[in-house]
Amino acid sequence: MPKSPEDVLKLIKENNLGWVDLQFTDLPGRLHHITIPSTDVELESFKNGFGKLDGSSIRGFTEIFESDMVLMPIADTASLVPWSAGVMRILTDVYWGGGKGRFERDPRGVANTAEKFQEERGYKSFFGPELEFFLFDKVDLDVATPQSGTGYKIHARESPWEGSGSFVIRYKEGYYPAPPVDKLMDVRVEIVDTLVKYFGFIIEATHHEVATAGQGEIDFRFSTLTDTADKVQTLKYVTKNVAAKHGLTATFMPKPIYGDNGTGMHTHFSLWSKDGKNLMFDPNDDYAEISQTGRYVIGGILHHARALSAIASPSVNSYRRLVPGFEAPVYTAWSRGNRSAIIRVPSYFRGIENAKRIEYRAPDPSTNPYLLFSAVLMAALDGVNKKMDPGDPVDENIYHLTPEKRREKGIRELPRSLDEALDELESDKEFLKPVFSNSIIDTYIDLKRQEAKTLQMYPHPMELYYYLDS
Incomplete structure (x- = not known):
């Protein structure tokens, strides 16, 4: 499995992948995802993340007036999806938008803190x-x-x-x-x-x-x-x-x-x-x-x-x-x-x-x-x-x-x-x-x-x- 952002980019290129599935977990424990073009994934993506999440639509996350959130990909969770040709799946951490840091109700963040x-x-x-x-x-x-x-x-x-x-x-x-x-x-x-x-x-x-x-x-x-x-x-x-x-x-x-x-x-x-x-x-x-x-x-x-x-x-x-x-x-x-x-x-x-x-x-x-x-x-x-x-x-x-x-x-x-x-x-x-x-x-x-x-x-x-x- 990939261990670095460079490994992820190499996996995308070698397998000619067209899509990357960004996945995260809500507060009750359900898995969610959004699929983006693989061309959007760059080395900087692992530092800046993807501004793709409306947190107000996810149970236990945010209110409608503070809904912009960022998904930060975790390189060593990336893997091919065998039932979806041309797709990579990668887990993400959830961050506040606007550079406000880690979202405190991201369940994976609780595990990291523990x-x-x-x-x-x-x-x-x-x-x-x-x-x-x-x-x-x-x-x-x-x-x-x-x-x-x-x-x-x-x-x-x-x-x-x-x-x-x-x-x-x-x-x-x-x-x-x-x-x-x-x-x-x-x-x-x-x-x-x-x-x-x-x-x-x-x-x-x-x-x-x-x-x-x-x-x-x-x-x-x-x-x-x-x-x-x-x-x-x-x-x-x-x-x-x-x-x-x-x-x-x-x-x-x-x-x-x-x-x-x-x-x-x-x-x-x-x-x-x-x-x-x-x-x-x-x-x-x-x-x-x-x-x-x-x-x-x-x-x-x-x-x-x-x-x-x-x-x-x-x-x-x-x-x-x-x-x-x-x-x-x-x-x-x-x-x-x-x-x-x-x-x-x-x-x-x-x-x-x-x-x-x-x-x-x-x-x-x-x-x-x-x-x-x-x-x-x-x-x-x-x-x-x-x-x-x-x-x-x-x-x-x-x-x-x-x-x-x-x-x-x-x-x-x-x-x-x-x-x-x-x-x-x-x-x-x-x-x-x-x-x-x-x-x-x-x-x-x-x-x-x-x-x-x-x-x-x-x-x-x-x-x-x-x-x-x-």
Whole structure:
């Protein structure tokens, strides 16, 4: 992949590219783009940027009276777009127009600030998310006239309700079935091949996930905070486009199907010193080779877990996933191998410093990765700075504990709705302040409040089933 502006210009020339797609992420986490002629890209473009953005038209950005914004291309994110001949894609940072500097509500800017914050304190962090998604054959939506009713129907070749061919995948039985039961392996392989060949990914695995109806997962090699967030956005972009090429709909929606597992984004995290020492590894710890610093990291994330929910689980739909019985964590506890805990310390092997990390299991892929990874880092560093004790690990099924037992162990519940999570973020946001401006926190909360309020006004189709005869 290109590493300098000169490399980008060389790539354009050697491939005779006619167009460059400038991409950026809005505050809720959606990818946006504008396509410009490749002849407009010069060396000076990487210093001056492109004055192409009306910020007032982007959610969470600017007002109409301050709308001129600049997109600054990032050379080492440039890559060919295999499904669009003659096109290069490049991620951008967002700046105010008029030379006023970096836009404080650019999510990628928050990630850059978080990395600078940790570096100044002698730390380096790594993130490794596991992205789950569904590949549907088609989704019929009926929302044109919501006053007369709304609804949807999912078409999926593997599903029990509409399976085609000799095999279907039963509810909650989709984990690792071999072809021909797994009918979408070839599409997933094309997705990862595209990520490797064109976008510089190192893929660790791809597989079918637990749910029926085409649930899959792609895992890529861990990296630094901003780079990992860039890769999350790229993976979603590639997955959706390759799926569309096959006539499929790829969705990272947390809970599209009733009665089956939802879609998560388990996020692996490790904290290192600048001289290359894994601060979370202690070979003399009998429980999970987790150091005292690692325990403080866990303590910080557990302490702020309810506030983090507003970023990690950022949609109304997220809270349909966070219910007991579907492998999604709803309790603030930690453990070595317990997948009912919100934080797991993977312990497949012993004695491997590079492998020591935690797995934060609450996030789902509807999150804005730049904000999520920054918030997780700040919670972890707050735990280290204040020596937050995570309490004892819980090595039993937390779903089966009585409320009294959970209280005895100091286990809290995560918020049960987006509004509740936003309440928690409003009351516990100080740990974010060194990296998140008041402007971005307040704007984010306002956007999500409006989203929750809007969806609250729509009658759910199942409400008619339950209440029509009342």
